[in-house]
Amino acid sequence: GYACKLLFGSDKLAELKTGWKHVEKIAKEFGIVCMARYDDDCEKMIADDPYLSSLSEYIEIVHTPKEYHHISSTEVRKQFLIAKDAIQILQDTLPKELHGLSSYLFSEDNHEK
Structure with missing residues (x-):
């Protein structure tokens, strides 16, 4: 578990x-x-x-x-949110067919293990 x-x-x-x-x-x-x-x-x-x-x-x-040792979880969270915000802003300019891009990019299934 x-x-x-x-x-x-x-x-x-x-x-x-x-x-x-x-x-x-x-x-x-x-x-x-x-x-x-x-x-x-x-x-x-x-x-x-x-x-x-x-x-x-x-x-x-x-x-x-x-x-x-230099990796900061605070910095990782900050960069993740910046990327997520950028995708959401871009989504307004993307064709409807690509509106699922944000869900795809931030899905746990699509992260390398």
């Missing part, structure tokens, strides 16, 4: 206590996956912070290859 969890980079760990809402509820109900970035020692960051330490049983640390 699948599990829905909150995913973010280790650069966001310090913000959980003050910059996020409903963290404890999300952590307990769904869990958190933290992608270690650069040379961040996530385990130490969590152990040294009382708030994060209280959530540690719900936080899974994922260590990824260095070539992925």
Whole structure:
């Protein structure tokens, strides 16, 4: 089966206590996956912070290859929305036969796995 969890980079760990809402509820109900970035020692960051330490049983640390450390999920979402908006604007100028283009491009079935 699948599990829905909150995913973010280790650069966001310090913000959980003050910059996020409903963290404890999300952590307990769904869990958190933290992608270690650069040379961040996530385990130490969590152990040294009382708030994060209280959530540690719900936080899974994922260590990824260095070539992925620069990828920002915020930037990916931003670029996706820009592309989606552009397709919607273009759709007004496209022939009716191509109006399904947006659905096709953003369909999960058409993404490479």
